[in-house]
Amino acid sequence: MKDVQEQKDYRNVYLNEVGIKKLNFFIDIKKKDGTWETTKAVIGMSVDLDESQKGTHMSRFVDVIQDNNRLDFNNMDNTLKIIRDRLEAKNSYINLKFDYFIQKEAPVSKKISYLDVGVDYKAWLKDDNFISEMTVNIPITTLCPCSKEISNYSAHNQRANVALTIRTDKFIWIEDLVKIAEESSSSPIYAMLKRPDEKYVTEYAFDHPKFVEDVCRDVKLKLDKFKNIKNYEVEVESYESIHNHSAYAKVIY
Template structure:
């Protein structure tokens, strides 16, 4: 039986709009949706992502087709990778018949890590924000990774007869890349510059190791952002970057913070 109603219902969004004001971004926000993300080793993990999807709306149109954004997500069969994210942007632009489109994804990303002495394995989670925008044929995308690490104060170590205060820090690195730069690449870079990296599970020999390692690698918040920025400046894959570090101080009721941005 034919759906006559579907053939006769008016497409209200397609009406002309007399106000003649374009909208830079219109779409759906905070859509929680399962996605498969491919890692550097070629494996995949299922994540629950928050998705924001927008298109630019020209001045003469009343509205966009909101349901199409959800359909695009539902139809994703291939795992998203840093080298195929552009495909999702192009698909959104084409399906919504728009000049521009923007997608923002936020999700937890898990890395299986071995403790430094015992070798016991456990997962550590990282917060990832992946965004991109297409205007005409030009595509720009950014990858933002929040990496928790340990920082130990050089001043405290220098002036104390024994011990030094340390704390957990959150280092946030955002990169616009010329060529594929994996989530794990940014995690590895940050963790290698920290006083110590974090682990999900540590045995007593591991605790001894990370405590002493941090003591031997003290870092101010300024050191952290400068050292990470220097590594990014030396990476030919990086076009633009920003680095922020927040130390959740253990001897103060405030945080220490530093930020650097640059381009290669």
């Protein structure tokens, strides 16, 4: 059969990226403890296209991910090399959006539950240089220092979100980023708490009041200790319980 994609194109226009987007497929992710987690991902893959080639071979992208759906993020440059070589290109790109589950132990009952965090992972191999960018959305609790200071008892508290975006040439474990966000918060979030746990978490948050500004600054100082991070962005949004707006802070490095 005639291979139309391999035909010559005479318009002399190089395309930076061609490929597929929004492919729903399951992937196995290697966790920090060495075990594997299966989750559904929304996947995009692309390569560059030489100005002389009419089109790329779209079906090969699906072949690649079906044959290489077990992903070790410490070894993603090899996956990108497979994409590049299979598509006969110079540069390759991948984008994965998925939920990642963190095993958590309740502070008093020690009950195990699983907290899901949203991950948007991008990586590219360009001119044989590997770089990755990852955004992790981590739920936390914030308790208002001002509310605590001016009230005779109690203080307003609410769920918040820390969005960490890091660009690096070496993988930073998702678990480590979750730990940074939680240690910078008034209290971590848990999927399951018994009554003794609820008492502990409530009182812990009361003893660790944080503005969104506090969380943002504390996260930044912790990220500064990672030498492999080239750039990062921290966004903290607190879904206020007594206001009809969110509180927000951001820092870019």
